[in-house]
Amino acid sequence: MAAARRALLLHGLWMPPLAMRRFAARLRxxxxxxxxxxxxxxxxxxxxxxxxxxxxLRGGEPTHLVGHSLGGLMALQALQAEPALPVARVVCLGTPLCGSGAARVLSRRALTALYLGRSAALLRQGCVALPEGVEVGMVAGSRPRGLGALVARFDEPHDGTVAVAETRLPGLADHVVIDASHSGLLVSAEAARLAIGFLRDGRFAR
Structure with missing residues (x-):
């Protein structure tokens, strides 16, 4: 399946599908x-x-998945639930694989928990373990611009919403950090270039 030439993209929290259009265009x-x-x-x-x-995905052609933030968690959840899905590689963009500190803070109060809606539990928990047999790469951002920083008060590198440490999980095929904010990952030419390289080769081209 490593030769797959099809990619499905999943947006993140509070994002419409339109948010992934520029990234999809670069893949095309x-x-x-x-x-x-x-x-x-x-x-x-x-x-x-x-x-x-x-x-x-079921019964379809070999496919890659690209997920921004929550979208990456959804992709990995699908593969954990059904390992036989025809997915070759997954690229996560700023996905809090280890759980989101900002989500945990917001969940402490009923009013702010509404911001997360029914996605709160998955964002707090993150990904318990990566699916076997699928190469997963992570593009994390380190530009600290975003409202999440006001909530989580990070004391480590972060993208304004997710800490770089929250994107690292044992078993990743590759991990790279670029100068981009959480939402900026979606419009970053560098992020797209790195994702394309990973989908082709299973590694990020430095």
Missing amino acids: TAGFTTGIIGYRSIFGSTDAAVDALRAR
Whole structure:
């Protein structure tokens, strides 16, 4: 499946599918066919969204997945639930694999917990373990611009929403940190270049 030329993209919390269009366009320029998965990140069930992704992948052609933030967690949840899905590689963009400190802080109060909606539990928990047999790469950001920093009060490198340490999980095929904010990862030409290299080779081209 490493030769897959198809990629499905998943947006993050509070994002519409439109947010992934520029990234998808860069993948298409590199020769990939793309699709964007939309889901209701606040009022919808994460389980329902994961099930919909599994149904779309099941029985299809070999496919790569690219997920921004929460979207990366959804992709990995789908693969944990159904390891036989035809997925070759996964690129996560600023995904809090180890759980989000900002999400944990917001969940402490009923009013601020509304910001996370029904995605709160998954964001707090992160990814317990990476799926076997699938290469997963992480592009993390280190530009500290974002409202999440006001909530979590990071004392370590972060992208304004997610700490770099929260993106590291044992078993990753590769991990790279670039100068981009959390939302900036979506429009970063460098992030797209790195993702394209990983989808092709299973490693980030430094």
